[in-house]
Structures are given as C-alpha cells and as structure tokens.
Amino acid sequence: MVSHVAARPATVENSTVPRRGGAPGRSRLTRFSAIPFLVPALALVGVMLLVPFASTVYQSFTRDNGFTSEFIGIDNYVRLFADQGFLQSLLNTVMWTVGTLILPVGLGLLIAVFTSSMRGGRWLRFAFILPYALSGAATAVIWGFILRSDGALNQAIDFIGLTPPTSGWLLEWPGNTIVMIVANTWQATGVTVILFLVGLQSIPKETVEAGQLDGASGMRLFWHVVLPQLRPVTIVVIGMSIANSLRVFDLIWLLTKGGPGGVSETLAVTMYRETFIVSDYGSGAAVAVVLAVIVVASSWAYLRRQLQKG
C-alpha cells in the first residue's frame, strides 16, 4: 500500500510533477524512451477504437444503408438539427447528465463517508455495491418489474392504500426519464462509493488528526480537511460520470425503447435507432459524432482545469 510514503494532496504547492529529470544531455534519449511505454495502450486504443471512430465520422457524411453508400456532405447534420425528435433527444441527454452528476456522485460520497465511520458500515456498504455487479439484463428486467403499470411499485402503492398514477411511470415524459435516472442511480452508485472509498483510504490519518486538534469537527472537518484531499478521486468520479451519463443505453432501451413515441430517447438511443433499426447508417453516424463531440467537450471543460493542477 501507500503507507510507507505519505501521499501528498494535490492542492499542496509543488504539485506539478517534474518533467525534466536528469541532465540535459540525456533529455532526447529519455523523451524517446517513453515510446515503448505508450505503445501497447496507444496501439490497442488507436486501432480498435480510434480508427472505427474515424470511419464513423466519414460515414456521417454519406447516405449509407449497409449496402450502398454515397457522399452527401453535411445533409445528415442539417436534417438532424431540423428534426423535432432530435431536439427532444438532446434535452433528455442533458437531463441525464445533470441527474447522474447529482445523484450517484452525491449519494456515493455520502455513503462512502458515513459508512466508513459506522458500526457495520462494511456490510451496509455492500447493499450499494451489489447492484453494480449485476448484469444489465437483470437490472432492466427487475426495474421493468417494478415500474410497469402492473408492476411491483404500483402493487406496493395499492397495498398502502394510495392510488397509483393513472399515466404509469414509464409512459409519460418527463416522468419516465426521471424514473429511469433513479433506476440508473441504483446501479451507478456502487462505482462511486468504491472510488470514494479508495480516495478516503489514501488520506493520511495525520491530516485528519491535525484538523481535529485545531478544533474542527464534523461538517467543518469534512469540508476543509477531507474533501480537498479527495480531489484526485473526485476528478475520476465526475469525469467518469459525465462520460457514462451521456452513453446510457441498455436501461433506457429495455425499459421504454426511448418511447413511447420517442419522448424518452437520449442521443445514445437515437444513434442506435438510426443505425440498427432504421438502417440509416449515415444518420446514425451523424448522431454518434454529435454525441462524441458533446461528451468530449464537456469532459474537456471539466478536466482541463483539473489536469493543469496535476
């Protein structure tokens, strides 16, 4: 573990890792020596992921039905932005991002912190981690069971004596998007809890004790001593949540298929529909590119500052 070296929190000065180690005469040699370290990762990611993405970008400028393809310039994009359904998709995607940033991240942090100082915390934590280990198929079947009009949630509401909403949980917007965000939170919180735990674990006891000696306790201790030292992990959690929220697909597809009538579609779902259902590969590629741009832009906006700080 990290125990024999005190890990320095990133907010402390001198957090920029030295980039020019060694005598100047050796610098060219050392610069090239990074290449063999980078090659495995770059080769795999480049060939398997980036090349297909490049071909998708090209495909977005064509009309392609899987058999024939012809170049049509930015037609696909023009049609996309003029389409009402696409705008609805965008709106849902934004809702998902906001929801996923607030719920699993916030809840994960609270659970990680609370259970680490509780009796039996370890076992209670397991309740939150378990859903992450379940397969997407099981999750969608179970939440379908719960949320359908004849499902477990309405049965429970009936049992208590209240009347279930006539419109059903999955049938109307924005209710169905919100409800699916909650279902996704059920699974996504597991990851954030674990990551925050790893982060909490690497906070040296001394800093906490020093804070307590200074008279801080409870909320103040948390806010001023613990949270700043969680920054590296928070970066990972938020960065990952942004990326994941924009790509959620399985749950939405299996619960509502983006419906009814496309009201709960997100960009990832629209992309799938265009490519695999309507077989309009060009249009699907255009949606994919738009989605990729959004994900990269938002990740970059968030990470850029964080990365500079090391």
Next chain:
Amino acid sequence: MTRTHIGLKRLSAAAAALAVVISLGACSQGSSSGSGSEEGVITLNGDRADFTEAYKTAGDALKELGGSTIDPRNVPSTENYQQVIRSSLQTSSTTDLVKWWNGYRLQDLARSGGLADLSSQWDDAVDKGWVNPDSKDSFSYDGKVYGMPIYKSFWVIYYNKHVFEDVGITAPTTWDEFLSNNEKIKAAGVTPLFATQEAGWTSFIWFEEILSKLDPDFYAKLMNGEAKYTDDTAQEALRIWGDLYAKGYFTAPDVAWDNEPALFQEGTVAQVPMGTWRNGIFVSNGMTEADYGAYLLPVINEGTDPSVIVESGVLSVAEKAPNRTAALKAMGDWLNPDVQSAWVNQIKDTSANPTVVTDDPTLASVSEQVTAEKPTELVRFWEAGPPPLIEGGVQFLASFMVNPTEDNIMPTLEKLQDLADTEWAAWKAAE
C-alpha cells in the same frame, strides 16, 4: 523486496504461459462459423433461437430428398441480426441461407443485389401445387422471386376458453357480439384484450386489425402509399380503437410482451391478437385445445369483405453463398410436403404449402375458418411499407396508445402522413 521480486517473477512466468496457451487457441473460429463450405451441409443465419432445432429437422428431411442438411446459426437480437446481415451479405463470410421478412423488407435486401434469384424454384413449386401463386408479389422484387416462405401465419384472436365458459359467451361472429363479449368479460373482472407498446413493434397490431376489418381495400391502398393516413377511414379506425380504450377493454400500454403467455394462460387476460406463430408458445406452456381457441376478428360493418392479415418470413439464398448450388436446390425442395410437415409440426405454425395439414387442433380450426370464409389476404403492417416508414410509424402508434383520445387522432395521423410522404419519396428515389 526479494520475496515480492520472486513472486512477481513467478506470476509473470505463469501469465506468459497462460498467454501462450490462450493465443494458440485464440485465433480459431468457433464451431458455428467455420468456412462453411463443407460438403452436404448448408449454413443458415437467423434471429429466432427457438427455430434452430426445427431448422435441423427440416435439414434432415431435405437430406432424405437428396439434398443437404442445415447448420443453423443464431443472432439473439433482431436489430443486431439485421446489422450482421447487411454487413456480411455481400462478403464471402455470408451464410448460404438467410432468414428475413417478406414484402418491402425483402425488397430492401433484394435491391442490393445480394440475394439469388429464386424465380425458377418458385414457378416449379407453383406447378406442383405447393404454394399459392397469388402471394408471389410479397416475395418478389422487380418481377423476380427472392425468397421462399418459411411459414404462412394468419393473424387471429386467441381466446381463453375457460374465461369464456365462466362468463357464458362464445367466439364472436359479428362486431356487436365482439363488443358485448368484452363488456361481459370486463364485468367479470378479467381484462378482455391484450395490447402493449412495450416491445416496440407490437403497437401496430390493433391498428392493422381494426383498419383491415373496417375496410380491407383502404388498408391495402394505405400500405402501398396510394391512400393517406389522414383520410376519413383511418380516422374512423383510430376512433374505434380509442373507443375500445375508453371502455377499458385493454391492458395498460406498458405491459411486458413477455408476460403475455402467462397472463393468457392464467386467464388474467381473455383475448390476445397474434399470428399463428405464437401458437407454439402456448403449446409448450402446456395449453391444450380445451384451454384456448382462436377466431378471426369479425368485420366491423356488415357487408364488408372478410380479410385476414397474413405474415410469411422468408428464407433467401445469398448471391455469394459458399454452397450456392446446394442452397438453391434446398430452396427448390423447401416447400415439398415432406419437408414442410416435419418443419411446421415442430414450430407449430401453418405452412405456406396449402396441402400440408398440421396436427395442431387450434391451427386446424384456423385453417378451417380461412377455407370457409375465403378472406382477402393482406400483408402485415410490418412488411407492408418501406422499413423506415414502418419503424417510425410504430412509434407514433405507440404514442396514440398511451393517449388514445379524440384530440390525439389527427396529430397522430398527421405525423404518420408526414413520415409517409418523406419515406415514400425516398423509397421511390432509390429504385
């Protein structure tokens, strides 16, 4: 540090050994996808896992006739299956036979030039009386046949006989009887009709049933793009549909389609509209002739010509099939009564060969009704128009199901018509 050093060394050695072992086997292809040009075997790709055994049985029957056996593969998801076929049909890795849909979906595939011409096999089958020549259009493109029918399913209303007995009703022969039956079933606390949009495609079922029983000619014209969704007849159909919803006859629109067999068997839902291909599931759940039956939905206004929605999947031969000759011969023999009886008795559906009689009592009763009424055969909505129109259409129909009010009729139909205009133009442009 030394212990970790040794441990690390051992671990790397083990990892390296494992890597070698894995990589030795790693490049070999799985058992179902080899080069596929084995003598006496033709490969088939499909998306129905429950057909794989039946394909093999049919293959055995084909072999008896001097042909090849069938080696079936399966892609578990229909959407992915379509992508796989589109990507592989014109490469050398395609299977010999490809299961597909008929109508416009077949045309979509045939246009690409990836399918072999089966016209001579078709004509041969017609000569032998193995298939009804009137249905040729739905298996053709540009005058040539490109697929042989896998089955010929009729769309019927299955009903739970126990519920009907308890309530004291019989299968309806008029629309008024249908309505009064539903009223009585509802009064008995059972949901009369099953309908859902949960599976995506299922939202067209009641639309096509009501519209075709209202005016079969209009249905045919609408499907061919010669009538408009905004015409009066279509409005009337949606009005009737909305009325059935208002009376509370339907299940909630998000009921899981997978739950339908269980709900039907339990008697929670009394009637289910489905193709005769659904029969196999009821049978494998243990239902017998005593438990359920099927009837054709009566026409809405007296004097309207009777009609029935018909559905036929196809088997096509890939132009680049590795075993092309063998596959073409298999298609020539496909509608042979020997092959067909083995095939349909396993999948528990009706054959496209009118001389083949099934041993399932419910299917037999449907065949009798069809023979007696001689209804016009209409192509199912799913295959009856350009695929993008259909895929968008089911979404609009789904949103009508969720809000089946008078106010929502014109908006839904207008959206359908807009989409129809766009897609028909695109389809004709690509001809």
Next chain:
Amino acid sequence: MISRTLRATFVWVFAILWLIPVYLLLVNAFVPAADYSGRPSWIPTGFGFFENLGIAWTQSGLGAGMLNSLVYSVASAGIAVLAAALAGFAVVIMPVNRPAVWFWLIYLGTLLPLQIFLAPLFKAYVSTSLYDTNLGMMLIYSAICIPFAFFIVRNFLTTLPPEITEAAQLDGANWFLMFRRIHFPLVRSSLFAAFIFQFTWVWNDLLFGITLTTSPDRRPVMAALAEISGGFASLGPPVVLAAAIVASLPTVILFITCQRFFVSSLKAVG
C-alpha cells in the same frame, strides 16, 4: 451524538431501499416457470429456482458462456490494466513533450458511445477472420478497458510526491526498473480497483458479444443470456431471472471478496 444517529438512519434507510430490487429479483427467480402468473410477486411462491436454472442452462449454453467470459474478463482486464499502468507512468512520470495530447488520445476511447464500434468492427473482423474468435474478443475488450484504467492510474500517479522519482533517478535506475520496482507497487491498489471494474464491465458486456461472435463456444455469457430472454419467449421471466442471477454470481463474489481490500486500513474520518 445526534448527528451520528442521523447518519446511521440515513444509511440504513437507503440500504434497505437499495436491497428491495434485489429481493424482488430473488423472489421472482424462485417462482417455478410453470406457475408464473404474468405479474411480479412480492412474496416467495414455490422454490423453482434450480428448475428454472436447469432450463436456462440447457437451452442456452450458459456454462460455456461463463467459461468464455471468464477467459475474456481476466485476460482483457489484465492486459488493459498493464498497458494502462505503463502508459500512465509514461505520461505522468517520464518526460514527454505533450502529456495532455497522449492523455486525451487514450482517454477518448472511453468517451465514445460503444455502438459506434459495432458495425465497423464487424466488417473488419469478418475480413480479417477475427470474427467469432477468442482473440478477436480479447482485442476489443482490452482496448475498451484501457482508457478508464489509464484515467485512474494517471490520476493516482499525479498525487505521488516528485521526490520518489528524483530519488530513483539519482540512484541511476533506468525507467523500466523504476517502473517495476517503485511505481508499479505504489499504484497497485488503484490498478486493482481498475481491474475489478473492468473485469465486471467485460463480464457484463452484451453488444460486442452478440455482434462479434456467434458460436456457443466463443460467445460470452450475456450473449448466451440474451438467447434465453429474446429467443425463447415461452420460458418467461423467472427463467431469465434465474439465469441472470447465476450469470451475475462471479462478479458479485468478486466484489464481496475484494471489498475487504478497498476497506482494509480505513481510518475514521470525522
């Protein structure tokens, strides 16, 4: 203290809420398939779990699927974590010209929606005979797992004090020895977390399994499961749920046993 009880209540309430869907999952998987009524049940009815499982097992090659997934998950997550550690080391510790460029090139892989890769990869695999092979699956899985593991390792490495690197260089160690002796052991815990996440991801993958394989002896477990839920409608949800539970067991067990690892020397924080 009051706030302690509040916190405990908060955790307990949410934990119970979180377990309800799992409870429903179990109860409904236990319903014998023949008794399934079409609606979910809250109360255990019957004990058909093993019967359901048996049906699923024979119909879909679940066993072969699990074996394949085990190979894919271990190999791909392992390769990815190693490649990510090497790359993270290079980008953070070693002197490279534009570390941000390399970072984004690799991290980009985790930002793109996965469906993008399906059609191009299918075509490429078919033409290079990688379709329906173990190697093909391991290649794509490793590639997909690298970016996130890289992200974790890279971030962890940036928290290390520069003195460690400086001290090692003064000792005259070359980069690879430094990596192997010093930095690799240091990042082990985050590597391990990354391995577990990626193992789970690969294990639970459905889309690539369906698209890039077709034989039962190459297909991963979730693709086999998809055959049951999509292909055999007569079997009904209890069978699917029973199979899904068994298919999820390895990842669940992995999380239980490894949770101790994450938690081992946790200090009370406030």
